[in-house]
Amino acid sequence: xxxxxxxxxxxxxxxxxxxxxxxxxxxxxxxxxxxxxxxxxxxxxxxxxxxxxxxxxxxxxxxxxxxxxxxxxxxxxxxxxxxxxxxxxxxxxxxxxxxxxxxxxxxxxxxxxxxxxxxxxxxxxxxxxxxxxxxxxxxxxxxxxxxxxxxxxxxxxxxxxxxxxxxxxxxxxxxxxxxxxxxxxxxxxxxxxxxxxxxxxxxxxxxxxxxxxxxxxxxxxxxxxxxxxxxxxxxxxxxxxxxxxxxxxxxxxxxxxxxxxxxxxxxxxxxxxxxxxxxxxxxxxxxxxxxxxxxxxxxxxxxxxxxxxxxxxxxxxxxxxxxxxxxxxx
Amino acid sequence: xxxxxxxxxxxxxxxxxxxxxxxxxxxxxxxxxxxxxxxxxxxxxxxxxxxxxxxxxxxxxxxxxxxxxxxxxxxxxxxxxxxxxxxxxxxxxxxxxxxxxxxxxxxxxxxxxxxxxxxxxxxxxxxxxxxxxxxxxxxxxxxxxxxxxxxxxxxxxxxxxxxxxxxxxxxxxxxxxxxxxxxxxxxxxxxxxxxxxxxxxxxxxxxxxxxxxxxxxxxxxxxxxxxxxxxxxxxxxxxxxxxxxxxxxxxxxxxxxxxxxxxxxxxxxxxxxxxxxxxxxxxxxxxxxxxxxxxxxxxxxxxxxxxxxxxxxxxxxxxxxxxxxxxxxxxxxxxxxxxxxxxxxxxxxxxxxxxxxxxxxxxxxxxxxxxxxxxxxxxxxxxxxxxxxxxxxxxxxxxxxxxxxxxxxxxxxxxxxxxxxxxxxxxxxxxxxxxxxxxxxxxxxxxxxxxxxxxxxxxxxxxxxxxxxxxxxxxxxxxxxxxxxxxxxxxxxxxxxxxxxxx
Numbered sequence: 147x148x149x150x151x152x153x154x155x156x157x158x159x160x161x162x163x164x165x166x167x168x169x170x171x172x173x174x175x176x177x178x179x180x181x182x183x184x185x186x187x188x189x190x191x192x193x194x195x196x197x198x199x200x201x202x203x204x205x206x207x208x209x210x211x212x213x214x215x216x217x218x219x220x221x222x223x224x225x226x227x228x229x230x231x232x233x234x235x236x237x238x239x240x241x242x243x244x245x246x247x248x249x250x251x252x253x254x255x256x257x258x259x260x261x262x263x264x265x266x267x268x269x270x271x272x273x274x275x276x277x278x279x280x281x282x283x284x285x286x287x288x289x290x291x292x293x294x295x296x297x298x299x300x301x302x303x304x305x306x307x308x309x310x311x312x313x314x315x316x317x318x319x320x321x322x323x324x325x326x327x328x329x330x331x332x333x334x335x336x337x338x339x340x341x342x343x344x345x346x347x348x349x350x351x352x353x354x355x356x357x358x359x360x361x362x363x364x365x366x367x368x369x370x371x372x373x374x375x376x377x378x379x380x381x382x383x384x385x386x387x388x389x390x391x392x393x394x395x396x397x398x399x400x401x402x403x404x405x406x407x408x409x410x411x412x413x414x415x416x417x418x419x420x421x422x423x424x425x426x427x428x429x430x431x432x433x434x435x436x437x438x439x440x441x442x443x444x445x446x447x448x449x450x451x452x453x454x455x456x457x458x459x460x461x462x463x464x465x466x467x468x469x470x471x472x473x474x475x476x
Numbered sequence: 477x478x479x480x481x482x483x484x485x486x487x488x489x490x491x492x493x494x495x496x497x498x499x500x501x502x503x504x505x506x507x508x509x510x511x512x513x514x515x516x517x518x519x520x521x522x523x524x525x526x527x528x529x530x531x532x533x534x535x536x537x538x539x540x541x542x543x544x545x546x547x548x549x550x551x552x553x554x555x556x557x558x559x560x561x562x563x564x565x566x567x568x569x570x571x572x573x574x575x576x577x578x579x580x581x582x583x584x585x586x587x588x589x590x591x592x593x594x595x596x597x598x599x600x601x602x603x604x605x606x607x608x609x610x611x612x613x614x615x616x617x618x619x620x621x622x623x624x625x626x627x628x629x630x631x632x633x634x635x636x637x638x639x640x641x642x643x644x645x646x647x648x649x650x651x652x653x654x655x656x657x658x659x660x661x662x663x664x665x666x667x668x669x670x671x672x673x674x675x676x677x678x679x680x681x682x683x684x685x686x687x688x689x690x691x692x693x694x695x696x697x698x699x700x701x702x703x704x705x706x707x708x709x710x711x712x713x714x715x716x717x718x719x720x721x722x723x724x725x726x727x728x729x730x731x732x733x734x735x736x737x738x739x740x741x742x743x744x745x746x747x748x749x750x751x752x753x754x755x756x757x758x759x760x761x762x763x764x765x766x767x768x769x770x771x772x773x774x775x776x777x778x779x780x781x782x783x784x785x786x787x788x789x790x791x792x793x794x795x796x797x798x799x800x801x802x803x804x805x806x807x808x809x810x811x812x813x814x815x816x817x818x819x820x821x822x823x824x825x826x827x828x829x830x831x832x833x834x835x836x837x838x839x840x841x842x843x844x845x846x847x848x849x850x851x852x853x854x855x856x857x858x859x860x861x862x863x864x865x866x867x868x869x870x871x872x873x874x875x876x877x878x879x880x881x882x883x884x885x886x887x888x889x890x891x892x893x894x895x896x897x898x899x900x901x902x903x904x905x906x907x908x909x910x911x912x913x914x915x916x917x918x919x920x921x922x923x924x925x926x927x928x929x930x931x932x933x934x935x936x937x938x939x940x941x942x943x944x945x946x947x948x949x950x951x952x953x954x955x956x957x958x959x960x961x962x963x964x965x966x967x968x969x970x971x972x973x974x975x976x977x978x979x
Contacts, residue, residue, distance in 0.1 A: 183803075186806075193521070193524055193810055197525040197814060200528070211521065212884055213521075216678065217658060217659040217676035217677050218664065221677045249665075250666055298932070298933075298934075299932075299934040299939075310662055312664065331934065332931075333932055334661055334662050334931075335661075336661055336924070339798060339799045342799075343615065343797055346797070347616060347617070347618055349618030349619065349932070350932075362818045362821060362822060362823075363821065365822055437813075440816075440818070
């Protein structure tokens, strides 16, 4: 950077935003693309970030949340992919960043985008209806194996989940492969909240919902968590009491979902720095911390090389899991 | 439960600040409802970040008021320009627009707003007294029950067209085909995109409707000659009172529409099928079914009552179960979580002042809303005094903006134009548009529910009969499917039999 531009930026930061030391700042509203429908986990997080940015004056220009949910999010990803070098477009991702292109051969990949930050990781829990006789994962999976789900055709147990060839189905297949003889009938629904309500209504026998999606039904005594799909127990509130799958079944099945932010392709370096600092500040607000805690999300802020390495590793994992499950596009 | 809690709620809702918030919300909502494409869900989403600094109850009042406003406003463009501002206003165009063409726009709007209010009130009263109980009933609805409801909606339309049944069938099938384009939720595969990435998100219902109805109508008018004619309408509030005098005649339609709306509103995507179903039943049970589609006031009352009843009912699963009954409710649900509330079965106990404040604000919001929109009826109706040659370009622009707003994408404007030509061709060739639209909006939902049910039952169709609720609804649906075939026989045996009575 030339001396004059450094001076200029220092001057500018002194004049305009005294507490900021970064040269680049958004000059117009930021388009914040959500590659999922309104009301879901990604959408909530995006709107929370936009709201916190506004409330705590973290950005001179507002974030405008835009939902582009078509084709399992591919609409949003392809849209952002076309905005090369745009410093005012960012996208929040969930696992469909990996699953949608792998399952449908759509032309996008995380490498097309500029990694900004990993905000959090979402956990998965095995749930059954509270009226069911199963108190432990072991009991339930034994019933699945022996086809003991009485109300169903042939005693075949039903696993409800969000979408097809996405995280819930991947996790279901992982579970089947880890335990010999276990076979679910997977019923896909449109959104996570709907899945948990179908469990409460006894239309399916189990789900692998995120904690937030089932939390209120759990507190109301309608559903029962049996195990968490992670290597360690959750750390907040009553969630601590749920055993891990390893503890409950002796099988190693874990899965975490990325809640991360990417920028448009080839976003300028100084813009990237601004976004990383901005997102970091978001994660430091009390509202964000409360949101993490209530949804039992794992705070996992990471940026730069650490984020890229993690995404690379996660992509490899998805390829492997989907390949094993027969979910890759032939 | 009941009065005591409601009083607590009114205590919260009737503060000057919250009343002011409600008025702001309704005004914005009406504007949003008028603009096609920019639905209530978008409006609520845009305002959501602004609410973070408000107390949660005021925040939800602002958002729900906006939602009521959008429900009221959706009827305005349907009646005046044949452009449904919201999906659930499609059925309102069937008779609302012909009425406006006959210079009775004021009457049609009054009927629409009044019906909306009646439908809303019905649902609010039910929510006030039976919310937890109704939530339990809603839980009983799984994919098989949902499919049975879709079947009932289709069956209510069978034999209603009056025209050539083959043409209706063609229209329905075309609708199904269009609804199937894009990603299939059940398999996660793309269908009928033929390698075009632009097709992968499918056809948005609202874009199709703006094209089929709005642009199609304009093309027709242009063909008839671009005259400078305008429709004379009175600029007088008396039209409201005069219409009110005739409305009690349709009390049965009100009750039926409110019931249908409430029960359909429980499940996601309920308001649109509810309005169609209510319209179909009104026509079926009418003594003058031949007048429907040509400017029958009852044809405005039926869909609007059901749509608003369903719109209000959509709030119920949101506060009792934590699942949204409509896209707008989905965004509000996100809001609840951000405000630090846990939507779900415990909300009633943990945050009574919030829940009851919300319920009380439904009364105040809808009351303020109906007064506001009714006061503007003469003004809305007077828009039609503007010469067609000036109005048309404005409408085309509004349609284009609306189509663009749905996904912020240019391709939707092209879709809108193509659908406009299709709508024009349908009118010219005398194909009915209603079955096409119905299939387009429900095709996707019905297909998903059917396949989910069959996955659940390992492929056995018995699941639709053996489950009590699904079985009962399926039976009624089948009855309506065979009714048109039976009616001639019945008539032959009994001479001219009385029309089936409304229940």
